[in-house]
Amino acid sequence: MTHSTSPNFAVQSDGTSAPTTSYYQRHIFFCLNERSNGEACCAQYDATAAFERCKLQVKAAGLAGPGQVRVNKAGCLDRCAAGPVAVVYPEAVWYSYVDASDIDEIVESHLKNGQVVQRLLTPVNLGR
Numbered sequence: 001m002t003h004s005t006s007p008n009f010a011v012q013s014d015g016t017s018a019p020t021t022s023y024y025q026r027h028i029f030f031c032l033n034e035r036s037n038g039e040a041c042c043a044q045y046d047a048t049a050a051f052e053r054c055k056l057q058v059k060a061a062g063l064a065g066p067g068q069v070r071v072n073k074a075g076c077l078d079r080c081a082a083g084p085v086a087v088v089y090p091e092a093v094w095y096s097y098v099d100a101s102d103i104d105e106i107v108e109s110h111l112k113n114g115q116v117v118q119r120l121l122t123p124v125n126l127g128r
């Protein structure tokens, strides 16, 4: 049996505390990495615009903030061959998106309603 000491920790039956819930319900990271050596990178697919759109859509939907959704920039996530990519935690769901409507669908379906957008899932074995 546990009882709560804060939103993020609970005291276990042995008296120790352990993390319980995330500060955010969902956290999405967009790779915005840019390479100048000609190798593939997410920035070449306008990842920054997708990130900015996601932030705006999350805010407009009233989803932004503690206990809800956080949209963050990330460097290379080492899945460049599938880029542009974004990953949603805590589900650890990876998306390869193409355009603004894909971002809108991720926000509405996954970030708002918890439903994974199957058609945008990054192929499992695509890495760098």
Ligand code: FES
Pocket: 031, 032, 033, 034, 040, 041, 042, 043, 075, 076, 077, 078, 079, 080, 081, 083, 084, 085
């Ligand atoms: S450059 Fe985006 S995953 Fe590597």
